[in-house]
Amino acid sequence: MPLTIKVNEETFTPRQQAVLTAALDLLVENGDGLTMTAVARRASCSKETLYKWFGDRDGLLTATVQWQAAKVRMPQVDRSHLNAKALRLSIEQFARDLLTVITGEVSITLNRTAVTHAAQEKDSLGTIVLDNGPMAIRRRLKPILEAGRDARLLRFDSSEDAYRTFFGLVVRDVQIRLLLGDKSLTQANVTDNIEADVKSATDQFFALYGAKATL
Amino acid sequence: MPLTIKVNEETFTPRQQAVLTAALDLLVENGDGLTMTAVARRASCSKETLYKWFGDRDGLLTATVQWQAAKVRMPQVDRSHLNAKALRLSIEQFARDLLTVITGEVSITLNRTAVTHAAQEKDSLGTIVLDNGPMAIRRRLKPILEAGRDARLLRFDSSEDAYRTFFGLVVRDVQIRLLLGDKSLTQANVTDNIEADVKSATDQFFALYGAKATL
DNA sequence: AGGCAGGCGTACCGTACGGTACGGTTCGAA
DNA sequence: TTCGAACCGTACCGTACGGTACGCCTGCCT
Structure with missing residues (x-):
């Protein structure tokens, strides 16, 4: 099992975190730019992998927001x-x-x-x-x-x-x-x-x- | 020229206001439900008319927001x-x-x-x-x-x-x-x-x- | 070496929706 | 009555995007 970081009961492998980072970057750059194709290209992964990991677009969005929001530690x-x-x-x-x-x-x-x-x-x-x-x-x-x-x-x-x-x-x-x-x-x-x-x-x-x- | 109501340099005929009302209703009912087809059906007008009056989807959205926002008179x-x-x-x-x-x-x-x-x-x-x-x-x-x-x-x-x-x-x-x-x-x-x-x-x-x- | 799981890249499908075209109807003006 | 402008309804087109399928590669396990 690879190194993971635990965030609110959800764990993401480093590779998955790279994907989430790409997704967030796209969000920041252009709010509605979060298309599955764009994320896949940015993260150099296949769309199939995205769907396998996050279920659907909403799952990816949720994971991204959850992961990033939890990172805001004061x-x-x-x-x-x-x-x-x-x-x-x-x-x-x-x-x-x-x-x-x-x-x-x-x-x-x-x-x-x-x-x-x-x-x-x-x-x-x-x-x-x-x-x-x-x-x-x-x-x-x-x-x-x-x-x-x-x-x-x-x-x-x-x-x-x-x-x-x-x-x-x-x-x-x-x-x-x-x-x-x-x-x-x-x-x-x-x-x-x-x-x-x-x-x-x-x-x-x-x-x-x-x-x-x-x- | 039909009766119009002046709103921030923009004038809308009653028929146009009916369209804008329909658009706002759709927005309230379901935020992303404002499709041109839905507005046209709700307002019983043709899409062609929508495009003629408001240019494009963004124009319709802007007109709707502007018209409604200006109506909020305290x-x-x-x-x-x-x-x-x-x-x-x-x-x-x-x-x-x-x-x-x-x-x-x-x-x-x-x-x-x-x-x-x-x-x-x-x-x-x-x-x-x-x-x-x-x-x-x-x-x-x-x-x-x-x-x-x-x-x-x-x-x-x-x-x-x-x-x-x-x-x-x-x-x-x-x-x-x-x-x-x-x-x-x-x-x-x-x-x-x-x-x-x-x-x-x-x-x-x-x-x-x-x-x-x-x- | 062989095999297999995981994953990349690409091609593909279906649909939803923005935008256009067009025939038919209403209605007011001449 | 006729003409034309405005407009309705519907059909249509193109594209973008969510989601799926598949062939290929890589790296690990035995």
């Missing part, structure tokens, strides 16, 4: 010794990770693909993308928020609401504009402002949920 | 006598309009269509949707915000930043989750919570940008 944040400064740095880090992921070309492509997929009454890709994007961040941020509350550094009733507000403060209209191809939002334009946006969002989050918040 | 808000209470009601109304539009089936369909379109290196639909959705709200909200600042009811440096924060507080992760077909967000689920979300977002907005805000 750095863990140190949760020990939670003082005010550490908490703030953690929050900032989450904001930075979220913005960085969301504005990345791969993420935009995956989200567009999943949205297109959802427009055809199929939500499997949407679930995958949500699970590995926003929900992944949420799963890791929530414990931090609750630790912050336990330490009397934050105040909120529902950690779910707190997280969703955080999401809104950080993402604002950036994601939807990128998905819609807003030309006034160039890639450089966004990345250059990430740090400022991170700080602003964090400030606002603490203003709303900090221990001394007036709300 | 009620104007009274801007006279701007006291604290009126300002708050205005902001709430904008939040309510924004959430109502964004969570509507038609809006979801149009956004999905535009995202799919943007995935094919075409951003015309994205521009249209942005212009008639978020940007339309922004154009109308900004003067209100600035009037609020002039009246010493709000504090902010950039009205652009204030608007985008407002957008984030209101929309949060609702839109992207709807676009991705998140099953845990049923239509009823969302609409039932609109009022609470509106109030919460408005409270938070005033906490951040109100005259007595600590930020």
